[in-house]
Amino acid sequence: MAIPAIQPYQMPTASDMPTNKVSWVPDPNRAVFLIHDMQNYFVDAFTAGASPVIELSANIRKLKDQCVQLGIPVVYTAQPGSQNPEDRALLTDFWGPGLSSGPYEEKIVAELAPVDNDLVLTKWRYSAFKRTNLLEIMREQGRDQLIISGIYAHIGCLVTACEAFMEDIEAFFVADAVADFSRDKHKMALDYAAGRCAFTLMTDSLLDQLKHTPSAAQKPSEKAEKHIFTCESIRTQIAELLQESPDDIADNEDLLNRGLDSVRIMTLVEQWRREGAEVTFVELAERPTIEEWQKLLSIRIERVLPNADYL
Structure with a gap:
């Protein structure tokens, strides 16, 4: 026993x-x-x-x-x-x-x-x-x-x-x-x-x-540093959602064909918006590759998300 x-x-x-x-x-x-x-x-x-x-x-x-x-x-x-x-x-x-x-x-x-x-x-x-x-x-x-x-x-x-x-x-x-x-x-x-x-x-x-969730005590203008999106960091997040090894996912691969469904894409949208990147589900679905998402996120991180939930 x-x-x-x-x-x-x-x-x-x-x-x-x-x-x-x-x-x-x-x-x-x-x-x-x-x-x-x-x-x-x-x-x-x-x-x-x-x-x-x-x-x-x-x-x-x-x-x-x-x-x-x-x-x-x-x-x-x-x-x-x-x-x-x-x-x-x-x-x-x-x-x-x-x-x-x-x-x-x-x-x-x-x-x-x-x-x-x-x-x-x-x-x-x-x-x-x-x-x-x-x-x-x-x-x-x-x-x-x-x-x-x-x-x-x-x-x-x-x-x-x-x-x-x-x-x-x-x-x-x-x-x-x-x-x-x-x-x-x-x-x-x-x-x-x-x-x-x-x-x-x-x-x-x-x-x-x-680490990348904004602190409750911070306002958008007070964030210590801008989040940097790289192909490697994006690939790691996607691999986690797909339960696969990051090494198996190519930068130019169509992620929809690989099995990244709408629920998982919305999970990424929510997380990236919290990190300050104003992206939408439609934008990601139209260009479903890591290299395209990295370009989009790098541009959008320059702007503060107007409806971010800073409590």
Whole structure:
């Protein structure tokens, strides 16, 4: 009934990503970053020094650093040790008594240890919302997006994403910043999240989107620097949407023939308008190649979008 020993497996890459049903865009002014159950007791089930735990910790670290820089609240969940039978209840039937009290098992892994401004919630069930005040905290701060990282993907992370959806909170399920008992279970969690309750994406894509979302405190004229659109950056965004390798997409290729449908184009329009480029769906659909889009975006970034949502 205890946590099983987890054999090494390859962390998912962009080519492994499922197709999202929604086109949500992460916003630093709306988001909370969740680091789920990264305690020694749970992390020790992985093979130390091997995938996926190496990438897991490194990607969560990168995300946390970016969130702190952007003023996104960081919230941890941590299960208590030596739980009373009444508190643990049915979890005992599936997983046994759980972790023990003490200075090691209960602690968050050292490389991700919380600091003074981080919030650590005591967690009693799979969902980070159950018997915690996470929902109340988000409501009080006017935040309705939850970026989910940690373990285990198909258990607590996925159930938290489902509950976020049921509370009208947009969940962002970071594919290479969660890990699981096996590659199959990891993939199952991603497929379910993308199809039912969340937007799945890779760490680097999330970092890029967060970095280029205007701050709530900025007005258009106060933006520190103009975003630069390159064929490479556009190709990376398109590859993420198509779940393909960027190396396989040519600059002059017709992206409509490759499968970039209207929903995905509108996702790009929304993101690029947030970055200050006044483009429309029709313009992109008429010239559906990376090289043509790069020329268009480079021109349009010179002008401030008149109806941009600077809150």
